[in-house]
Amino acid sequence: MRVLVVDDHPIMRLGLRQLLLAAPVIASCSEAGNVADALALAQRERPDAIVVDLSLGNESGLDLIARLRARDDTTPILVLSMFDEALYAQRVLRAGAQGYLMKEASTDHLVEAVQRIVRGETVVSAAMNARLNDGAPAGEPSGVDALTPRELIVLRLIGQGQSPASIARVQSRSTKTIEAHRESIKRKLGLQTASELTRFAALWLERHGKDERFA
Numbered sequence: 001m002r003v004l005v006v007d008d009h010p011i012m013r014l015g016l017r018q019l020l021l022a023a024p025v026i027a028s029c030s031e032a033g034n035v036a037d038a039l040a041l042a043q044r045e046r047p048d049a050i051v052v053d054l055s056l057g058n059e060s061g062l063d064l065i066a067r068l069r070a071r072d073d074t075t076p077i078l079v080l081s082m083f084d085e086a087l088y089a090q091r092v093l094r095a096g097a098q099g100y101l102m103k104e105a106s107t108d109h110l111v112e113a114v115q116r117i118v119r120g121e122t123v124v125s126a127a128m129n130a131r132l133n134d135g136a137p138a139g140e141p142s143g144v145d146a147l148t149p150r151e152l153i154v155l156r157l158i159g160q161g162q163s164p165a166s167i168a169r170v171q172s173r174s175t176k177t178i179e180a181h182r183e184s185i186k187r188k189l190g191l192q193t194a195s196e197l198t199r200f201a202a203l204w205l206e207r208h209g210k211d212e213r214f215a
Helices: 010-021 035-045 061-070 085-095 107-118 126-132 149-159 164-171 175-189 194-207
Strands: 002-006 028-032 049-052 077-081 099-102
Touching: 002 010, 002 035, 010 028, 010 107, 028 035, 035 049, 035 061, 049 061, 049 107, 061 077, 061 085, 061 149, 077 085, 077 107, 085 099, 085 126, 085 149, 099 107, 149 164, 149 175, 149 194, 164 175, 175 194
Parallel strands: 002 028, 002 049, 049 077, 077 099
Antiparallel strands: none
């Protein structure tokens, strides 16, 4: 089995690569530190599975998932992250990934998860699996759950105190585009003013791990 690991931290990439290669079922393991390199490697090497972090410096694992799926790349993707599964797992699965695993998982669990997504299975925790299969109507998402991946990134950056111009530079987008995202976020969250949005974003980021990066 050939695996591609995508993480912006060289030490983390090295550690994951060594852990995966220690498993007899893993024949090779490539690594990339950003979306562009990951896209190039995925196209050139055609891995059997991709393991990606949500946070890739100024980019996001969700960006990589979206761009792979946009070019009809169906390689199974496992997101490995420190972010709260309850907040991000469903969003990741909707984006086109096949699994979500917390970085605190054991080595054996990681290898098993990679094997499972290659077999076509969906990998989440038992608690999240029960939530996904509780039989209750999903309904329309609301609040933060209704935000698109890009809007969620913008919300986090707003919570960090960044201005629209700063966010535009970080995300390689126009300020006009970021302002449009801000307006959409306010509408979905039922907020009226920029100051309300700033307060909400700061409080939300405080509750969901301000020391983690998702942009």
